[in-house]
Amino acid sequence: MATTAPTLPSRTSPALPHRTRTARISVRSLGPNWYATVMGTAIVASAGVVLPVDVPGTRAACAGVWVLSALLLVALLGARATHWARHGDQARAHLLDPAVAPFYGCAAMALLAVGGGTLAVGGEVIGTRAAVAVDAGLWLAGTAVALLAAAGVPYLMIARHRIGPGDASPVWLLPVVAPMVSAALGPALVPHLPTGQWREAMLLACYALFGLSLLGTLVLLPIIVAGLLRYGPPPLALTPTLFLVLGPLGQSTTAVGQLAIVAPGAIRAPYPDAMAAFAVLYGVPVMGFALLWLALAAALVVRAVRGGMPYAMTWWAFTFPVGTCVTGAAVLARHTDLAALRWLAVGLYALLVLAWAVASVRTVAGIARGTLLAPDHPAPARESAAAAEPVTEPVTQQVTQPVTEQAAAAGSARSVQGVA
Numbered sequence: 001m002a003t004t005a006p007t008l009p010s011r012t013s014p015a016l017p018h019r020t021r022t023a024r025i026s027v028r029s030l031g032p033n034w035y036a037t038v039m040g041t042a043i044v045a046s047a048g049v050v051l052p053v054d055v056p057g058t059r060a061a062c063a064g065v066w067v068l069s070a071l072l073l074v075a076l077l078g079a080r081a082t083h084w085a086r087h088g089d090q091a092r093a094h095l096l097d098p099a100v101a102p103f104y105g106c107a108a109m110a111l112l113a114v115g116g117g118t119l120a121v122g123g124e125v126i127g128t129r130a131a132v133a134v135d136a137g138l139w140l141a142g143t144a145v146a147l148l149a150a151a152g153v154p155y156l157m158i159a160r161h162r163i164g165p166g167d168a169s170p171v172w173l174l175p176v177v178a179p180m181v182s183a184a185l186g187p188a189l190v191p192h193l194p195t196g197q198w199r200e201a202m203l204l205a206c207y208a209l210f211g212l213s214l215l216g217t218l219v220l221l222p223i224i225v226a227g228l229l230r231y232g233p234p235p236l237a238l239t240p241t242l243f244l245v246l247g248p249l250g251q252s253t254t255a256v257g258q259l260a261i262v263a264p265g266a267i268r269a270p271y272p273d274a275m276a277a278f279a280v281l282y283g284v285p286v287m288g289f290a291l292l293w294l295a296l297a298a299a300l301v302v303r304a305v306r307g308g309m310p311y312a313m314t315w316w317a318f319t320f321p322v323g324t325c326v327t328g329a330a331v332l333a334r335h336t337d338l339a340a341l342r343w344l345a346v347g348l349y350a351l352l353v354l355a356w357a358v359a360s361v362r363t364v365a366g367i368a369r370g371t372l373l374a375p376d377h378p379a380p381a382r383e384s385a386a387a388a389e390p391v392t393e394p395v396t397q398q399v400t401q402p403v404t405e406q407a408a409a410a411g412s413a414r415s416v417q418g419v420a
Contacts, residue, residue: 025367025370025373025374025375026373026374026375027079027080027082027083027086027087027373028083028086028087028090028375029372029373029374029375030079030080030083030373031094031100031103032080032094032100032103032104032106032107033100033103033106033313033316034076034079034080034106034313035076035103035106035107035109035110036103036106036110036313036316036317036319036320037072037076037316037359037360037363038069038072038073038076038110038113038114039106039109039110039113039316039319039320040316040319040320040323040355040356040359041065041068041069041072041319041356041360042065042066042069042073042110042113042114042116042117043113043319043320043323043324043326043327043352044062044065044069044319044323044352044353044356045062045063045065045066045069045117045120045121046062046066046113046116046117046120046121046323046327047323047326047327047330047349047352048061048062048065048121048349049062049120049121050120050326050327050330050331051326051330051345051346051349052330052333052334052341052342052345052346053342053346059121059124062121063121063122063124063125066114066117066118066120066121066122066125067122067125069113069114069117070114070117070118070122073110073111073114076110080107095156096156096160096161097161098156098157098161098162098163098167099169099171101153101156101157101161102153102171102172102173102174102175103171103174104145104149104152104153104174104175105146105149105150105153105174105175105176105177105178106174107145107149108142108143108145108146108148108149108178108181108182109142109146109174109177109178109181109320110142111138111141111142111145112138112139112142112143112146112178112181112182112185113181113185113320114138115134115135115136115137115138115139115142115185116135116139116184116185116188118131118134118135118138119131119132119134119135119188119189120188122134132189132192135185135188135189136189136192139182139185139186139189142178142181142182143179143182143186143209145178146178146179146181146182146209147179149174149175149178150175150176150178150179150212150213150216152175153175154175154176157172166227166230166231167227168223168224168226168227169224169227169234169238169241170224170241170242170243170244170245170317171241171244172220172223172224173217173220173221173224173244173245173247173248174244174247176213176216176217176220176248177213177217177244177247177248177251178213179209179210179212179213180209180210180213180214180217180247180248180251180252180255181251182206182209183206183207183209183210183213183251183252183255183259184251184252184254184255184258184324184327185258186202186205186206186209187203187206187255187258187259187261187262188258188262189202190202190203190262190265190266191262191265195265199262199265199266199267200266200267202266203259203262203263203266203267204267206255206259207259210252210255210256210259213248213252214248214252217248217252221245221248224245233300233303233304236304236307236308236309236310237309237310237312237314238314239300239301239303239304239309239314240301240312240314240315240316240317240318241314241317242296242297242300242301242317243294243297243301243317243318243321243322244317244321245293245297245321246290246293246294246297246321246322246324246325247320247321247324249286249287249289249290249293249324249325249328250287250290250321250322250323250324250325250326250327250328251324251327251328252282252286252328253282253283253286253287253290253324253325253328253329253331253332254324254327254328254331256275256278256279256282256283257279257283257328257331257332257334257335258331259275259279260272260275260276260278260279260335261331261334263275263276276335279331279332279335280332280335280336283328283331283332283335284332286328287325287328287329287332290325290328294322294325311362311366313363313372315355315358315359315362315363316359316363318355318358318359319352319355319356319359322348322351322352322355323352325348326345326348326349326352329341329342329344329345329348330342330345333345
């Protein structure tokens with residue numbers, strides 16, 4: 001798949017100069033996919049406090065994880081600002097790369113996830129009034145970025161990107177699922193608004209965000225599934241992205257459930273009863289499909305692991321999407337008082353914590369070893385001359401190299417310009 005992004009020689013080209021010990025990390029290689037670390041950490045905190053079982057010490061542990069997610073968000077916002085200021089060419093190239101641009105949806109979801117965690121558990125650390133103010137600010141900022149990504153990334157895909165017949169990927173869902181996160185986390189702010197028009201407007205705005213995200217998902221998901229059926233499973237390093245499909249499923253179930261909870265204080269009868277019924281009638285079938293997709297994605301991941309699936313930043317796809325299923329099952333358990341749903345939420349949360357721990361350890365190890373965020377190095381003269389010649393299938397920037405290498409090793413016919 002041709003792309004307008006600048007090209008770099010892959011590691012299958014002649015050897016690059018040996019990396020020095022003094023320059024192992026560079027923000028030039030920091031793509032928007034790194035916001036997934038914030039999302040995956042924040043959902044551990046916010047999902048933990050809504051579990052329909054009481055486990056001693058859970059809230060204190062979740063508060064600690066929330067603090068970590070907030071610190072990660074601040075650090076990443078600063079690093080990404082530096083990235084745009086010092087490496088604007090690379091940042092613009094990310095927008096023009098169809099494999100990287102969808103990850104801008106992660107920026108919105110990181111803001112929203114930390115904001116939601118602030119109100120859910122952060123109030124015990126910074127106080128309720130401060131938590132409400134922080135959540136409101138992050139919700140407004142995250143929703144604005146979410147709407148921009150939901151409209152802007154599809155525009156770039158249509159007008160600027162060159163999409164091949166086998167390039168459909170679950171990553172495409174990231175921009176359109178971001179408004180669904182706003183819809184799921186916005187209801188927590190409704191009780192803090194003045195009664196009357198303000199609460200009703202917020203409630204219906206969240207339903208509008210739910211609708212635009214749901215319909216966008218329904219447009220893209222058949223294309224993604226058709227691509228899997230036609231071209232087979234993704235390359236090994238991209239296999240974890242199959243878990244991204246769980247995001248809109250679990251998050252939409254969470255959204256309708258949370259909206260139904262706050263509806264009685266925000267809108268007149270008979271709508272609250274209708275919304276409560278819709279939460280169950282919509283949520284149960286969608287959670288059923290989510291469990292089916294979880295089984296399918298897990299089977300394909302096992303297949304990829306047996307085939308030598310390497311670590312990549314795509315492993316963070318095991319965290320946030322599973323966390324949305326935890327919150328979806330928990331809110332359904334609240335509406336139905338069904339024990340099976342309570343234990344489903346607990347089981348999924350155990351899976352989430354395990355996935356988060358593994359992804360965190362492997363990411364820290366990758367940074368320490370210099371295999372993640374490695375700086376660019378100038379190529380020798382012969383490589384520079386070769387790179388200047390026209391090519392029809394360029395590889396993306398260094399931030400995408402591990403995925404590209406895996407695809408080349410597998411001899412995949414599909415473009416795999418994902419973000420490692």
